[in-house]
Amino acid sequence: MTEALIVTALLLVAGSATAAVAVRDPVRQSLVLAVLGVVLAVLFTVLQAPDVALSQLAVGSALTPLLLLLTVRKVRRRGQRAAGGGGGSDGRRGGGSGP
Amino acid sequence: MSPRMRLWLVATGGAGLAALLVAACLDLPRFGGDRHPYGDQAVEASLSRHTANTVASVTFDQRAFDTLGEMSILFAAVLGSVVLLRQTRDEHRARPEPAAVSRPVRRYALLVLPVALLTGLYVVAHGQVSPGGGFQGGVVAATALHLLYLGADYRALERVRPIAPYEAGDALAASAYLVTGLAALLAGSAFLANTLLPYGTFNTLASAGTVPLLNAAIGMEVACAVVVLLAGFLDQAVEIVDEGEHDDGEYHDDPRQRGK
Numbered sequence: 001m002t003e004a005l006i007v008t009a010l011l012l013v014a015g016s017a018t019a020a021v022a023v024r025d026p027v028r029q030s031l032v033l034a035v036l037g038v039v040l041a042v043l044f045t046v047l048q049a050p051d052v053a054l055s056q057l058a059v060g061s062a063l064t065p066l067l068l069l070l071t072v073r074k075v076r077r078r079g080q081r082a083a084g085g086g087g088g089s090d091g092r093r094g095g096g097s098g099p
Numbered sequence: 100m101s102p103r104m105r106l107w108l109v110a111t112g113g114a115g116l117a118a119l120l121v122a123a124c125l126d127l128p129r130f131g132g133d134r135h136p137y138g139d140q141a142v143e144a145s146l147s148r149h150t151a152n153t154v155a156s157v158t159f160d161q162r163a164f165d166t167l168g169e170m171s172i173l174f175a176a177v178l179g180s181v182v183l184l185r186q187t188r189d190e191h192r193a194r195p196e197p198a199a200v201s202r203p204v205r206r207y208a209l210l211v212l213p214v215a216l217l218t219g220l221y222v223v224a225h226g227q228v229s230p231g232g233g234f235q236g237g238v239v240a241a242t243a244l245h246l247l248y249l250g251a252d253y254r255a256l257e258r259v260r261p262i263a264p265y266e267a268g269d270a271l272a273a274s275a276y277l278v279t280g281l282a283a284l285l286a287g288s289a290f291l292a293n294t295l296l297p298y299g300t301f302n303t304l305a306s307a308g309t310v311p312l313l314n315a316a317i318g319m320e321v322a323c324a325v326v327v328l329l330a331g332f333l334d335q336a337v338e339i340v341d342e343g344e345h346d347d348g349e350y351h352d353d354p355r356q357r358g359k
Contacts, residue, residue: 050230051154054222058238063325066245070329070336078341 002046009043030068037061149298150307155226159313163291166313167276170320174273177324181266184331186339193340195253208250215243223318227307233317240318241325253337262330265323272320279312 016036023029037060044053100108128134145156158166186192219240226232248256280291288294299306 051152051232051235054231054235055238058235058242062242063238063329066242066329067332070332073336 005046006043009039009046012039013043026072027069030065030072033068034061034065037064146301148293148308148310149301150310151228151302152226152230152232154230155232155310155314156307158232159226159310159317160293160307163280163293163313166317167280167291170273170276170317173321173324174269177269177328180328180331184335186334190339190341192338195337197254198252200250200252205250208246212243212246212250215246216240219243219322223314224304224311226314226318227310228302228304233314233319234321237318237321238325241322241329244326245329248333253333256333260326260330262327265326265330269320269323269327272316272318272323276313276316276320279309279316283309 013036016032016039020029020032020036023032037056040060041053041057044050044056141157141161142153144161145153148156148160150156150160219236219238221236222231222239223233223236226236244260245256247259279295283292283295284290286295293308293310296308296312298308304311
C-alpha cells in the first residue's frame with residue numbers, strides 16, 4: 001500500500017517536473033511550478049517527512065511562483081516599452097534580459 | 100584551451116563524478132530499511148530534552164549553530180535583494196490605480212486571510228510539539244498577509260504593511276537568536292546550548308527548553324524577511340516606473356489578470 005503511494009507520488013513529481021520544463025511561457029511555467037510544489041509536498045508526506053513537506057508547500061507552491069509572476073510582469077513591461085518607444089536603455093541593471 | 104580539449108575535460112570530470120556517485124549509491128542502506136543509526140541517536144537526544152518533535156530538536160538544539168548559519172543566509176539574501184530592487188535615480192513612483200476585484204475572489208481572500216495567518220502563528224508556536232516550526236510558520240504568515248493584495252488592492256496591503264517595522268523586526272529577530280545563544284554562554288555553558296531553561300513537561304507547549312524561543316525568533320525573522328522581499332518585488336512590479344515608461348498606461352492593469 002505504502003509502496004504504491006510512493007510510486008504514484010514519484011510518477012506525479014516526474015510528470016509535473018517534465019511539464020514545468022515543457023511549458024515555455026514563464027507565466028504558465030510558474031503555475032506548473034506551484035503544482036509541482038504541491039506534488040512534492042505529497043511525496044515528502046508519504047515519505048514521512050512532514051516538516052519538509054510544510055516548507056515545500058509554503059515556499060515551492062506559494063512564494064516562488066509569486067516572485068516569478070512579479071518578475072515576469074516587470075520584465076514584460078520593460079520589453080514592451082523598448083519595443084514600442086525604441087528606448088535603448090533596456091537591461092541597464094540586468095533586469096531586461098527576460099524571455 | 101581549445102573547445103575540443105575543454106569538452107574532453109568536462110567529459111572526464113563528469114564520468115569520474117558519475118562513477119563515484121554510483122559507487123556511493125551502491126553502498127547506501129536499503130530504501131525504507133529499519134536500521135537508522137543517526138536517527139536513533141537524534142531521537143534519544145531529543146527525548147532526553149523533552150522535545151516531542153525530533154526534527155525541531157535537531158534544528159534548534161542539536162544543530163542550533165547550523166540554523167544560525169541558515170538564518171544568516173536568508174538575512175543576507177534579503178538584504179541583497181533590497182539593495183538591488185531599490186528605487187534608482189532614473190525611476191519614479193506611480194500610484195497604482197485601485198483595481199476592480201471580482202466578488203468571489205474578494206470574499207475568498209478575506210475569508211482565508213485570518214485562517215492562514217492563524218495557521219502560520221500556530222505552526223510557529225507548536226514547533227517543538229508537532230511538525231513545522233519557525234521557518235514554515237513564518238512563510239505561511241507572511242504570504243497570508245499578501246492575500247490582502249488579492250482581495251483588496253495594493254494600497255490596502257501597503258496600509259497594513261509599512262516596510263520599516265518589518266525591516267527592524269527582521270534585524271531584531273536575528274539578534275534575538277544570537278542573544279539566546281550568548282545567554283547560554285554567559286550562564287556557563289556552550290554557545291546556543293539548550294541548558295538555559297527547564298525542559299518542562301513532554302509534549303506540551305512549555306517544553307524543550309530554549310527550542311520554543313529559538314523557534315519564535317526564526318519565525319519572526321522569516322516572516323519579516325519574506326514580507327520585505329515580496330515588498331521589493333511588488334514595488335518593482337506595481338509602483339516603480341522607469342523614465343519614459345509612464346505614458347503607455349500599461350502599468351495600471353493587474354498581474355492577476357495576466358496569464359488567463
